[in-house]
Amino acid sequence: VGVARSSEGLRHAIARIRDLRARFWTEVAIPGSGAQLNQALEKAGRVADFLELAELMAIDALDRQESCGAHFRTEHADAGEARRDDEHWAFASAWGVDAAEPGGALVFTRHAEPLSYRSVPLGTRSYR
Amino acid sequence: MRLTVEVWRQEGTEVAGRFETHVVEGVEPQLSVLELLDALNEQLIDGGREPVAFESDCREGVCGACGVTVDGEVHGPQDNVPSCHQRLAGYADGSTVRIEPFRAGSFPVVRDLIVDRSALDDLICAGGHVAVDAGTAPDADAVGVGAETAELALDFAACIGCGGCVAACPHGAAHLFGGSKLAHLSLLPLPALERRQRAVAVVEELEELFGPCSHYGECARACPAGIPLTAVAVVNHERLLAGLRRRL
Numbered sequence: 001v002g003v004a005r006s007s008e009g010l011r012h013a014i015a016r017i018r019d020l021r022a023r024f025w026t027e028v029a030i031p032g033s034g035a036q037l038n039q040a041l042e043k044a045g046r047v048a049d050f051l052e053l054a055e056l057m058a059i060d061a062l063d064r065q066e067s068c069g070a071h072f073r074t075e076h077a078d079a080g081e082a083r084r085d086d087e088h089w090a091f092a093s094a095w096g097v098d099a100a101e102p103g104g105a106l107v108f109t110r111h112a113e114p115l116s117y118r119s120v121p122l123g124t125r126s127y128r
Numbered sequence: 129m130r131l132t133v134e135v136w137r138q139e140g141t142e143v144a145g146r147f148e149t150h151v152v153e154g155v156e157p158q159l160s161v162l163e164l165l166d167a168l169n170e171q172l173i174d175g176g177r178e179p180v181a182f183e184s185d186c187r188e189g190v191c192g193a194c195g196v197t198v199d200g201e202v203h204g205p206q207d208n209v210p211s212c213h214q215r216l217a218g219y220a221d222g223s224t225v226r227i228e229p230f231r232a233g234s235f236p237v238v239r240d241l242i243v244d245r246s247a248l249d250d251l252i253c254a255g256g257h258v259a260v261d262a263g264t265a266p267d268a269d270a271v272g273v274g275a276e277t278a279e280l281a282l283d284f285a286a287c288i289g290c291g292g293c294v295a296a297c298p299h300g301a302a303h304l305f306g307g308s309k310l311a312h313l314s315l316l317p318l319p320a321l322e323r324r325q326r327a328v329a330v331v332e333e334l335e336e337l338f339g340p341c342s343h344y345g346e347c348a349r350a351c352p353a354g355i356p357l358t359a360v361a362v363v364n365h366e367r368l369l370a371g372l373r374r375r376l
Contacts, residue, residue, distance in 0.1 A: 032178040036140050037239040039181050040173075 001058050006074040010062040017058060018105075021051040025103030052097065052106065059108050060093055086122045090115050129221035131155050133168055135180055136228040141236045141244075147226070157217040161204050161227065162187065162194060164216060165241075182241035187212040189352060192288030195295070196241050197228045202296040202350040210290060210352035230295035234302075234337050245291045247337045248305060252289075255329030256309040258319045271317050284312035286353040293347035293355075299339030304347035306334045307359030310366045327366035334363065 001013050024047065032038045066089045067073050067082035076083045096109040130153050138145030152167050159167070162184050169179035185193035194211045198204040204214030219225060227241065235243035273281075285308070293304035310330055313319035319326070341360055348357040 031173060031176065037181060037242065038178075040179060 001054075001061055003070065004072045004074055005061050007062060010058050014055060014058045014062070017051065017055045021055065021103070024048065024051060048103075055106060056095055056097060056108065060095060063093065063110060064089060081127065082124075084124055090122065129155050129157065129219070131164065131216070131219060132222075132224040133164065134224060134226040135165075135168065135241070137180070137240055138229075138237050140239060145237065147228075155216060157215065157219075159216050160187070161196065161198055161211050161214045161216070161225075164225065165196075165227065180241060181239040184212060189213050190288060192290040195230050195290045195292055197230060197295065199226050202230065202292045202346075203290075203352060207349050208352055208354050210288070210292075213352075230291060232291070232294045232297075232300040233339070234294060234300055235291060243291075245289075248289055248291055248294075248302065250337060251302065251306055251330060251333040252309070254333045255326040256306075256313075258313065258322070260318050260321050262318050273317060277315050281312050281315035284308045284315075284355065284359060287312075287351075287355050288353050290352060292350045292352060294338060296346040296350035297339065297341075298344060298346065299342060301341040301347070302334055302338040303341040303360040303363050304351060304355055304357070306330045307362040308355045311359055311362040314362075314366060323366070324370045327370040331363065331367045331370075 001010065028044055028047075030038075030040050030044050032040060034041060061071070061073075064073070065076065066085035067076040068084055068089065072082055076085070091112040091114045094111045094113055096111060098107045098109070099105065100107075130151060133150050133152055134147045135150065136145055137148045150168055150171065152164060152171065155164060155167065162182070165180055165182055172179050182196060183193050185191045187194070189210045189212060192210075195203060196211050198211070198214060203209060203211045205218055206214055216225075229235075229237050229241045229243045230245075232243075234247040235245055238244050287305060287308040289305070291302075291305070294300055294302045310327060313326060314323050341363070343357075343360065345357050347360070348355065
């Protein structure tokens with residue numbers, strides 16, 4: 001999930017993150033309990049969050065069928081320049097994330113927050 | 129080298145604590161006290177036991193998160209050095225290191241080596257901040273602050289808020305901490321506008337939450353930020369000024 005990303009690379013990344021996450025939830029060893037302050041438990045909670053966030057970033061990158069901002073989808077470029085698609089993608093994605101049980105498969109729901117500009121029309125900057 | 133570590137274990141604030149003895153092998157002299165604890169914790173986790181809880185963050189001596197008592201010395205055997213920079217080079221192979229939390233009445237133990245230092249936050253909330261409505265920012269050179277004044281204010285602002293001064297003081301006084309805030313802020317033009325209220329509020333917190341100051345100077349000897357003992361005198365200076373101004 002780099003600055004330049006492709007559909008193939010993202011699918012590969014998602015599969016690897018899911019594998020890592022499944023391993024984390026089955027193999028993680030946390031000493032102590034939640035009854036007292038437990039720094040190992042705090043760290044494990046943070047890793048669990050990062051694994052969810054990693055999958056979300058890859059899912060969002062795969063979902064967006066354009067090159068926008070500082071990131072490039074290699075499929076959506078014209079001679080090395082980013083190709084935006086304002087007709088279909090002029091919105092910010094806000095994702096709902098759900099799981100049937102802790103550590104279970106994540107279900108992502110995309111909500112769109114439309115971007116509307118009244119005084120300046122949308123345009124694509126040319127660096128050529 | 130091989131070190132015997134006597135480390136304080138305490139399940140919670142209301143539970144009695146005790147020292148636990150462990151032997152750590154392969155300790156390098158350039159390691160810090162915190163890295164000795166890291167090595168001990170790896171050993172404990174490998175043995176299926178709970179690691180020793182302790183706080184640390186930057187490990188560069190600038191954040192103030194760490195702080196343990198080593199062989200009875202706040203932060204460790206070297207003066208004016210935080211726990212993260214206290215090296216083990218002074219310990220001979222086979223010797224014993226005793227690590228316990230900061231000891232102060234205002235710092236209850238939360239777990240093992242972690243103490244609750246929120247009394248310091250209470251002092252900051254009471255007066256260790258600037259609450260002047262300054263309006264829009266003036267031009268940088270419109271309000272003149274002399275270079276020497278600015279440097280002096282910065283010297284007092286170097287406090288990292290670790291609480292070592294409180295733990296080092298036989299009375300558990302926080303005058304070095306409180307004084308560093310008063311000195312730093314009274315030297316600068318905008319914070320100086322609320323100088324009197326600040327002095328009253330900080331002195332009140334110092335008296336309510338911490339012990340009295342007897343000028344032992346242990347605080348300045350332990351302080352990892354090198355705050356001079358002058359800060360302690362500033363507390364009384366500011367208190368006196370505030371009292372005089374109130375009567376006028």
